[in-house]
Structure formats: C-alpha cells, structure tokens
Amino acid sequence: MKLRIGIHGLTSCYGCQLRMASVKELLEVAENFEIAYWYMASSKGEISHVDIAFVEGSVSTAKEEEELKKIRENADVLVAVGSCAIYGGVQGMLFGEEYEEIFKEVYGGNKIEFEGRIGEPLKKYVKVDYNLPGCPPEEEEIIYYLATFAIGSYPEEKDYPVCTECRRKGYPCVLIEKNEPCLGPLTVAGCDARCPGYNVACIGCRGPLPHGIAWFDSLAKTFKEKGMSKEYIKARMEIFGKQYEKMDEMIEKVFEDED
Numbered sequence: 001m002k003l004r005i006g007i008h009g010l011t012s013c014y015g016c017q018l019r020m021a022s023v024k025e026l027l028e029v030a031e032n033f034e035i036a037y038w039y040m041a042s043s044k045g046e047i048s049h050v051d052i053a054f055v056e057g058s059v060s061t062a063k064e065e066e067e068l069k070k071i072r073e074n075a076d077v078l079v080a081v082g083s084c085a086i087y088g089g090v091q092g093m094l095f096g097e098e099y100e101e102i103f104k105e106v107y108g109g110n111k112i113e114f115e116g117r118i119g120e121p122l123k124k125y126v127k128v129d130y131n132l133p134g135c136p137p138e139e140e141e142i143i144y145y146l147a148t149f150a151i152g153s154y155p156e157e158k159d160y161p162v163c164t165e166c167r168r169k170g171y172p173c174v175l176i177e178k179n180e181p182c183l184g185p186l187t188v189a190g191c192d193a194r195c196p197g198y199n200v201a202c203i204g205c206r207g208p209l210p211h212g213i214a215w216f217d218s219l220a221k222t223f224k225e226k227g228m229s230k231e232y233i234k235a236r237m238e239i240f241g242k243q244y245e246k247m248d249e250m251i252e253k254v255f256e257d258e259d
C-alpha cells in the first residue's frame, strides 16, 4: 500500500519545497507515495490524514500555529524540513524589542491584517518526529528520507559537523589559515562543506548540531582569541542559531570577565 504524504509550507522562502519539487528522480520516487497535499504544487485543500507530513517554514502567525496543530493531529509522522522549521530560520533571529523595532521600520504605524510574531521552530508547538536539515536540504537527503519511509524504515539524522566533511574533502581550513569566522564546527553536516570548498567560511545555514552538542562557547572562545568582538560573534552565530537553547548564555560565558 502506498504511503500518503502531505507537504506543507509555513513562513519560509519556499526553497525547501522547491528543492523537493526539483528532485531529479521525483516521478520515480513519487510512484511509491500518494501525495495528498502539496501547497506549492496545487491549490490548498482540506488537511486530511496522512502517514507522513513534511512541514517547511517557521510559525510566525496565530493562523500558522493553528494550521500546524491541525497538520500534526492528522499525521502519523511529522518531519520538520529545513532550518526555518527546525530552528526558526533567519526570521527567528529577532526577539522582543528588536522585533518591534524592525516591524516599525518595515510597516511604520500601519496596521496589518495578521498578528505577526517572531518565526519559531515547529517543535515549540507540536511534537516533531524527524528533522530534515538544510537551507534547503540536499537532493540526496530528500531521497534518503523518502526512500527509508517507503521501505518501512526511518531515517538516521546526522549528528556530526560540517568540519568532518570538510576534512574528508581535504579543503584548506579557512578558520585556521585565514582567521575567518567559520561556523563549520557547530553546524550539522550534509552539504559536503560547500562553502569552505569555495574558500568561504560557513555561515551555519544548515543549523546547529542536534542533541545539545553545538558548542557555541568553545567556538566563540576560538573566535575571541582571533580578535573578534562579542557583538560580531553573536551577530554571526545568531543568523541561524538564535533559537538554539543556551546559545546566548554560552557566548556570554566566554566574555564574562570583560563585562
């Protein structure tokens, strides 16, 4: 029997859905599934029961919170797809007053129809069974997740950093050789160290390592020793890691003697 799947998009750039839609073997892979719902590829229908729901994007309105809860109620397995869904994404980096300030800058005193919020990860609102990281995920990762589900198994999430792939590829280390603020040591692998491969420091787009092993403090210490300021380090680490538990605390600890 074919598995029924749904593909959903909340606040996002739709890049993850686009990547799913552009998988080369899509038609071949799709034969194994019944696609009950795909917001990007068809008009929006009523959410109904699926075996697996793939959800891209962060929650940034009350309506999205409601939609996500409905998706969860109707799915046996829920997969958070991409950095927005797993960590809130770039729209998750502003909190409190910062958010209010940016809101005013964009909308001035105008009223908007929906109640905007900071972009938050799915796990804040519902149980997430699996994370499919990336911004967007790599094609082979999408195939791997779909294929494991199709054979009745479950995907194994990566728990090692971009540095592992970078070393395996033999790229020169931009952190050591050029003193650049590479976030590879705390970013989950899967992109084959794409940016260091072009001699560019990783900005952490795939999100921090899972299971609490993204050591922002030890990397912040290394950056500090290389002469980078606390503000600079925080600004860089916050782009994709702001909502990682204890990120702020870990960075503050490194600079506590100076405050």
Ligand code: SF4
Pocket (backbone or CB within 6 Å): 012, 013, 014, 015, 016, 017, 056, 057, 081, 082, 083, 084, 085, 089, 134, 135, 136, 137
């Ligand atoms: S994770 Fe990246 S590619 Fe996917 S929706 Fe968010 S910003 Fe776009």
Ligand code: SF4
Pocket (backbone or CB within 6 Å): 162, 163, 164, 166, 167, 171, 172, 173, 174, 175, 176, 182, 183, 184, 185, 193, 196, 201, 202
């Ligand atoms: S360049 Fe970046 S990803 Fe590569 S080994 Fe150095 S710190 Fe790690």
Ligand code: SF4
Pocket (backbone or CB within 6 Å): 162, 187, 191, 192, 193, 194, 195, 196, 201, 202, 203, 204, 205, 206, 207
């Ligand atoms: S920013 Fe980092 S995680 Fe993202 S593609 Fe580049 S090397 Fe990979």
